[in-house]
Amino acid sequence: MSQHTLSNAQDRDRLDKLASYRDEFYIPANAIYMDGNSLGLLSKRAERTLHDLLNSWKTLGIDGWTEGTHPWFYLSEQVGEKMAPLVGGMKSEVIATGSTTTNLHQLVSTFYKPDGNKTKILADELNFPSDIYALKSQLRLKGYDPDTHLIRIKSRDGRYLKEDDIIEAMTDDVALIVLPAVLYRSGQVLDMEKLTKAANERNIPIGFDLCHSIGAVEHSLHDWGTDFAFWCTYKHLNGGPGSVGGLFIHEQHFGMEPGLAGWFGSKKEAQFDMEHTMDPALDAGAYQIGTPHVLSLAPVIGSLEMFEEVGMSAIRAKSFELTGYMLELIEQELQGFGFTIGNPVDKTRGGHLLLEHVEAARICKALKEDGVIPDFRAPNGIRLAPVALYNTFEDVWRTIQKLKLIMDEKRYEKFENKRGVVA
């Protein structure tokens, strides 16, 4: 491998077809932002659409539901249509609604139908805590003990999951499978197609949490035959803190009674009939509950324009190049400092990398002091996400140089090795 230098990082930036998108974003002053997998940055387009919708409220009052640049009444469906290509869904299979965790509750309420001996939910021991809390509470609501009814697939090494281990656990007593698409720590992309096929063959509904995959990797949920999926829009989709999430439901399930019903799940034309018998939408819209959080959906409209323009395959290609470049630099510059690479290095790596180190918490603090914004994940993980739309190869080069200096000079030692409240 030839030595990587600042000038060849800059050369790569000059050749980068997506380079102009960086100017679309507000990059925090004097910072190298490597945390787009936790909270994506604000773009000018997202800011504009937020202002547009504030303006509808300001100038139209209640008529904003049906008038203005983006009438609020149809917004969840319209944003859903724009998100559909990101997950490989048909327009009618995707709706913008709720949050990751509330959508998970909705989908489990809809798809988890324990019957006879078929009562267990299959998940994994590496998933994000909120998903596990939700699954356990759903089991309790149905009168089952989560200790015996939530099966969490074990990781052999604490980092990754093996698809074959998961498939082996798809036994007759399993009523539902919920798995992450990309693991939030190691960034491993699970083989969703293979897992879906195995679940379909066994007649077990399967759904994926796309929080760390949407906007970073491609999906073909419809073609794979995945039953459902759910996600947030504030990570790789840059929708802003608490922006409205999304869900996918395969068209083969259209017409299925929503587990958690509410009037916004009605057919649009019937909603204001005010009948006490619900007439649910015949598509993904049925799984909405109440009034959409319009102002938290507004920035997503502008942000998604860029995903539409660029397309997921170009975004994934650049993201993969950036993480590949970072891995090469880690190998070139960070030998002997006690780091372990905690992410897959092959095609199964997602949009972020994980560097493990016993001093990770304070190394992150030293990075922040030096203008690099990483993300710490207890107990020993430094996540770094060079994002296709706004990070450069130079950002990656500088990040690793700064990290090397911090390690060389042991600059992290002046900080406590303890995480902050939000980390």
Ligand SMILES: *Cc1c(COP(=O)(O)O)cnc(C)c1O
């Ligand atoms: C970010 C994330 C969440 C967060 O859930 P919210 O309901 O949006 O707070 C849940 N699960 C996973 C896997 C995540 O990455």
